[in-house]
Amino acid sequence: MALDDLPSLESEILSRIKAARDEREIEEIRVWAFGKKSRYAELKKSLGKREKESAKELGLRIHASNNNTLQAWSARRDEILNAALEARLKAETVDVTLPVDPQPRGKIHPVSQVFAEIEAIFADMGFSVRYGPDIEDDFHNFTALNFPPGHPAREMHDTFFFEEKEDGSRMVLRTHTSPVQVRTMTSEKPPIRIIAPGRTFRCDSDQTHTPMFHQVEGLVIDKETHMGHLKGTLEAFVKRFFEIDDLSTRFRPHFFPFTEPSAEMDVAYERVDGAIKFGQGDKWMEILGCGMVHPNVLKNCGLDPDEYQGFAFGMGVDRLAMLKYGIPDLRDFFSGDTRWLEHYGF
Ligand code: DAH
Numbered sequence: 001m002a003l004d005d006l007p008s009l010e011s012e013i014l015s016r017i018k019a020a021r022d023e024r025e026i027e028e029i030r031v032w033a034f035g036k037k038s039r040y041a042e043l044k045k046s047l048g049k050r051e052k053e054s055a056k057e058l059g060l061r062i063h064a065s066n067n068n069t070l071q072a073w074s075a076r077r078d079e080i081l082n083a084a085l086e087a088r089l090k091a092e093t094v095d096v097t098l099p100v101d102p103q104p105r106g107k108i109h110p111v112s113q114v115f116a117e118i119e120a121i122f123a124d125m126g127f128s129v130r131y132g133p134d135i136e137d138d139f140h141n142f143t144a145l146n147f148p149p150g151h152p153a154r155e156m157h158d159t160f161f162f163e164e165k166e167d168g169s170r171m172v173l174r175t176h177t178s179p180v181q182v183r184t185m186t187s188e189k190p191p192i193r194i195i196a197p198g199r200t201f202r203c204d205s206d207q208t209h210t211p212m213f214h215q216v217e218g219l220v221i222d223k224e225t226h227m228g229h230l231k232g233t234l235e236a237f238v239k240r241f242f243e244i245d246d247l248s249t250r251f252r253p254h255f256f257p258f259t260e261p262s263a264e265m266d267v268a269y270e271r272v273d274g275a276i277k278f279g280q281g282d283k284w285m286e287i288l289g290c291g292m293v294h295p296n297v298l299k300n301c302g303l304d305p306d307e308y309q310g311f312a313f314g315m316g317v318d319r320l321a322m323l324k325y326g327i328p329d330l331r332d333f334f335s336g337d338t339r340w341l342e343h344y345g346f
Contacts, residue, residue, distance in 0.1 A: 006065055009039055013069045017076045023084065026077045033069060040066050107345025111214055111333060114321040115197050118216050121240045122195045125233065127218070130194045132180035134201070135162070140179035141172050144300040145258040158203040160211075173201035177217035178258060181293075181312055184219060185301035190308050192221040197317070208330050214317035221293065221303070221310035227261075230290055230311035234265055238287060242267070242324060244279045251290075259291025259312060276323065285323070288315035 157175035180196035270281025290313035295305035
């Protein structure tokens, strides 16, 4: 290559550098303009064949030109890299003014809330929690609890029966949480002080009944336990549950096959502008069933009624939630409507 070609080589390289658009193009120019097979390299190789003086002069000019184009190249490469970085930062920008979590928020269902409240109150009184299965056998749901076979008491519960097995027995969806009493007495030694929260099932549906509902069972068994303990425990419970210190209660005689004597506990209320106000008043609201554990139940569970006695109680959790939090229709509890949960949830 002739020495006179140097200016045109330089301007060709500079114009290609200027035209480079991205990292790949600028890298190709580096190899083409400054690599081992570039025209600068060719020129340098040819220097040896020249006269010393002209070789020196040519060498200096090649060197200057090479420096000049190399500078232009690295400036253009910086430009390209910066522009690429700029574009990436722009594309990955986060808008910090957007809402943090635009998803709908979950809430605690009133039934879960009331379960937790009841458990906390009884835990403070020294009770622990036991669970039993939703699908029960006849023994635990009825027989051990002193429901005689064929006795109308069995029909009090609109029971969901499973298909008969070969031996003629039928499993049931438990109609109450009372079978957990039986499971506890047959597997643990007194003193016993437990509550059993859980799901229960009866074939019934209207504004205050759903086929699946919730109960909390309670059981206390010891040697000296009497009706006074029952009253004291349950009165303390309802006062704390409704958060009213001067809440009047009464115990009204009732019948349950598994307790003797049996009672229902009522709390006093009055209507103020159509709303129920608990505490005092001339009206009574039934809250729960209770009684002293029937000697037959103790015997059925392997305990000696001459040695042990105790009390039991059972309450409807959904109803307590409706009363405490002013929820009008029980069926809405299980409709899965997020607007309802947003309003009544915790
Ligand atoms: N099992 C009863 C029901 O579902 C509630 C009940 C009443 C439970 C009295 C008890 C009790 O333990 O002593 O209607």
